[in-house]
Amino acid sequence: MNLSPLVQSFVLHFGEMGSRWGIARTVGQIYAVLFVAERPLCADDIVERLGVSRSNVSMSLKELQSWRLVRLVHMPDDRRDHFATPEDVWQIVRTLVEERKKREIDPTLSVLRELLMQAPRTPEEVQAQARIRDMHEIIELMTGWYADVEKLETERLVQLLGLGSKVVKVLEMKDRLLVLPGSRPRPRRSDTAPS
Amino acid sequence: MNLSPLVQSFVLHFGEMGSRWGIARTVGQIYAVLFVAERPLCADDIVERLGVSRSNVSMSLKELQSWRLVRLVHMPDDRRDHFATPEDVWQIVRTLVEERKKREIDPTLSVLRELLMQAPRTPEEVQAQARIRDMHEIIELMTGWYADVEKLETERLVQLLGLGSKVVKVLEMKDRLLVLPGSRPRPRRSDTAPS
DNA sequence: CTGTTATTTCAGAAATGTCTGAAATAGCGG
């Protein structure tokens, strides 16, 4: 491995985390190298820096491209393929979320929907379906939320994340402000006096 | 495998998805069985239903407990351990997020911080650190956001998720409402006319 | 078309991860 100490630590960490993230060690290492690289690298650059086989680099790059985490770039006067990660880290996060959703959630959502279509045949299946329905609902709610906020410009998204739970405060304020003069506030559960 | 067809499909799917979710097949299957079960099950119940070895069940349950996705329950007049998943699916989601954060994000955050403390020794390391800083920032922002909204009651959280990107509309409205009479609206980038 | 360089494919080697059966341990009731 032929890297400066700082970069090497970063790369080795990404390799080790690979198994937890569901990618092979080399895939993680290649991503890390490309992420911090000052310019797009070709396959041989990566072989040189990581000391893994050329074929492993080729397959790992294919995998990273299938995740859309690495893109193919062409350099002037060089017919070798070069590779780079997107510059914009927000774009990277969006891609990561989309791809993980596609692989880890969508197949399940599809199975759950099928199972909910079936007519239950026993009391046990009725119970199971109720439970599956809960799971389905919560996943739909969360993926729906993401599908919605994902459309926001990054600037807005950052703003929203920065607010955190304070948005709730703002929403409460909105409720109060929108009460027209003369009208009564809509009663809330917490406002109802115990009988 | 000794399960009703509907439950069996559910269980097999969780087993297959295991590899994508970073858990072993049996672990996924056991979780699925417990999730839809009408009552807490003991290890032998699980052996019976899944047809895997007793020792595998024991180890897999340990793993699920380490994820806090399954809890140990005691049944009256039975000294065997029984196991159940939390009833509340929102609690399950919270646990899942926390545990995945702990395993998949926190170690990286810690390494990134260390790397950012080091003094760079070459221009290459300066560039790498800048990139690492971007990554660190975005992860901090997202984990910070979650740490904040995680404190909300479920009811509020559901409300917020239901709104989706509409919160932004509400925030804009807040901006307008908070402009005091006589004051001018704060200029925005999109408001400035081209020179 | 030919020679050269770049990339991909793929069989099997190496490494890792999962699962089982047997044996060890734990814990309770008498």
Next chain:
DNA sequence: CCGCTATTTCAGACATTTCTGAAATAACAG
């Protein structure tokens, strides 16, 4: 303490994934 049941441990069998080197393919330049 003993006998019984429940649970855990762990070596190694088995399965899967990852990686390599060699060969095939592709793609261009002359």
